[in-house]
Amino acid sequence: MKVELEADKCVASGQCVLAAMDVFDQDDDGIAILLDEQPAAEHLDGVREAVAICPAAAIRLVDQ
Amino acid sequence: MRRIVVVGASAAGLAAAETLRREGYDGSLTLVGDEPLAPYDRPPLSKQLLAGEWEPERLALRAHDDVAGLDLDLRLGVAASGLQLADRTVELADGSTVPYDGLILATGVRPRRLPGAGGHVLRTLDDAVRLRDRLTPGKRLVVVGAGFLGAEAAAVAWRLGCEVTLLEPAPVPLAHAVGTEVGEVLTRAHLDRGVDLRCGATVTEVTGDGVRLADGELVDADEVLIAIGSVPNTDWLAGSGLAVGDGVVCDEYCEAARNVYAAGDVAGWYNPLFGLPMRVEHRTHAAEQGMAAARNLLHPDARKPFAPVPYFWSDQYDMKIQAYGYLRGHDEVAVVEGELAEGRFLAVYRRGEKVTGALTVGMPPKAIRRWRQAIATGADWEAAVPSRSRVEAAPGGATA
Ligand SMILES: Cc1cc2nc3c(=O)[nH]c(=O)nc-3n(C[C@H](O)[C@H](O)[C@H](O)COP(=O)(O)OP(=O)(O)OC[C@H]3O[C@@H](n4cnc5c(N)ncnc54)[C@H](O)[C@@H]3O)c2cc1C
Ligand code: SF4
Numbered sequence: 001m002k003v004e005l006e007a008d009k010c011v012a013s014g015q016c017v018l019a020a021m022d023v024f025d026q027d028d029d030g031i032a033i034l035l036d037e038q039p040a041a042e043h044l045d046g047v048r049e050a051v052a053i054c055p056a057a058a059i060r061l062v063d064q
Numbered sequence: 065m066r067r068i069v070v071v072g073a074s075a076a077g078l079a080a081a082e083t084l085r086r087e088g089y090d091g092s093l094t095l096v097g098d099e100p101l102a103p104y105d106r107p108p109l110s111k112q113l114l115a116g117e118w119e120p121e122r123l124a125l126r127a128h129d130d131v132a133g134l135d136l137d138l139r140l141g142v143a144a145s146g147l148q149l150a151d152r153t154v155e156l157a158d159g160s161t162v163p164y165d166g167l168i169l170a171t172g173v174r175p176r177r178l179p180g181a182g183g184h185v186l187r188t189l190d191d192a193v194r195l196r197d198r199l200t201p202g203k204r205l206v207v208v209g210a211g212f213l214g215a216e217a218a219a220v221a222w223r224l225g226c227e228v229t230l231l232e233p234a235p236v237p238l239a240h241a242v243g244t245e246v247g248e249v250l251t252r253a254h255l256d257r258g259v260d261l262r263c264g265a266t267v268t269e270v271t272g273d274g275v276r277l278a279d280g281e282l283v284d285a286d287e288v289l290i291a292i293g294s295v296p297n298t299d300w301l302a303g304s305g306l307a308v309g310d311g312v313v314c315d316e317y318c319e320a321a322r323n324v325y326a327a328g329d330v331a332g333w334y335n336p337l338f339g340l341p342m343r344v345e346h347r348t349h350a351a352e353q354g355m356a357a358a359r360n361l362l363h364p365d366a367r368k369p370f371a372p373v374p375y376f377w378s379d380q381y382d383m384k385i386q387a388y389g390y391l392r393g394h395d396e397v398a399v400v401e402g403e404l405a406e407g408r409f410l411a412v413y414r415r416g417e418k419v420t421g422a423l424t425v426g427m428p429p430k431a432i433r434r435w436r437q438a439i440a441t442g443a444d445w446e447a448a449v450p451s452r453s454r455v456e457a458a459p460g461g462a463t464a
Contacts, residue, residue, distance in 0.1 A: 009122075011107070011377055012384065014429050015348060026429040030384070048086060052079055052355060055347040057105055057125050
């Protein structure tokens with residue numbers, strides 16, 4: 001599974017970091033940074049939570 | 065549970081539907097929405113879309129394939145018109161009836177209007193496109209209501225070169241929500257740019273060529289935007305037996321009646337974290353509550369009270385405002401970082417003995433996260449907030 005982040009949609013809410021700290025971080029303006037494009041299985045639930053909760057619909061988890 | 069119906073196909077309804085599938089529900093899942101469009105996002109309507117920076121396609125909440133993957137019985141462009149609790153059926157405006165074992169209500173809110181003809185509102189994609197097309201340079205726009213929505217629209221219109229008048233009945237915009245001191249910072253942002261913000265101005269009517277104020281004065285305008293709050297979409301539930309007050313009345317599990325839940329802007333529920341009944345109109349909250357309602361519906365033996373720290377952001381001019389918690393009805397405000405005068409600050413809010421809110425403009429995310437945590441854990445105000453930072457004894461009160 002691969003994580004896609006559309007950073008120009010990001011509204012800096014930080015919800016993804018709360019949901020999956022090992023996969024997302026924020027820069028000083030709050031814009032999300034993808035730390036790990038292909039997170040290990042144990043992080044996928046957190047990523048799915050982030051996809052669902054992101055208020056900008058900026059995150060996708062795609063099969064590959 | 066083999067038949068679940070979700071009414072309202074936007075942030076809350078879609079999050080509920082997705083969560084049901086993610087949690088393994090494989091029965092029939094009907095999603096009913098009265099808008100003809102695939103679920104789209106509203107916050108950009110008063111920001112990038114109104115500014116002409118984004119086209120409507122960018123607002124889709126999910127890629128087409130992701131929606132298709134949910135295997136929904138998707139009924140778009142048709143409103144739910146009635147609910148029969150005893151028969152467990154939802155009636156649709158096209159005359160059909162959909163039976164359910166579980167139901168999630170996520171019908172959101174609609175804009176409050178003013179007497180008189182004309183005037184824009186800003187809730188749907190259509191509304192936003194219609195207003196955008198009128199906001200050409202030099203146009204005189206009157207915005208009625210300087211809440212978050214009115215302020216955002218005023219900021220965008222100013223940037224597009226419109227002549228903007230912002231009319232607000234309160235002495236300081238948003239003071240009831242964010243406190244007088246912070247409200248004044250937001251006020252200054254309008255005045256500094258030459259937006260004609262007039263407080264204490266109550267509009268009674270939209271006329272053909274502007275608006276009429278309570279004192280009889282006419283304010284001329286080419287376009288009028290009415291941004292005076294919203295009304296929960298609960299009319300269709302009249303006579304259903306569901307308790308409807310300020311929205312659908314739910315308990316701390318977001319349940320309104322047996323196996324009937326509500327989520328998002330339409331849902332009033334009891335938030336145990338604050339010990340208060342609330343109804344929250346925030347984007348993140350809609351998704352969170354949709355997820356919580358779906359989980360509680362699906363796992364009746366493992367229900368969890370829904371006790372979130374509400375989160376909200378707003379973009380006005382070059383300011384990004386972010387708020388956590390419940391600010392309304394606070395007892396005290398303190399500025400713990402930055403300076404109000406510089407327009408870069410982090411303010412925290414007290415209600416009773418606890419830290420219950422935080423609002424920031426232009427501060428880095430790590431600073432904010434700490435205070436979110438304080439709210440989530442119900443941190444004691446005296447212990448958490450240095451006394452020198454306290455600026456306001458009571459909302460609307462004198463500066464200490
Ligand atoms: C212009 C604008 C800007 C905003 N900006 C921000 C922001 O910056 N930050 C923030 O946190 N929040 C913001 N919000 C608020 C946020 O968009 C809402 O909290 C969120 O959309 C709520 O989602 P919802 O699914 O509960 O309700 P809605 O998005 O209102 O969706 C409800 C859906 O149900 C449909 N419906 C209603 N009645 C029926 C019926 N009888 N049958 C079938 N369908 C029905 C409606 O047409 C609608 O499609 C903004 C809102 C607007 C309008
Ligand atoms: S949750 Fe979405 S909007 Fe919030 S910081 Fe992460 S990517 Fe950005």
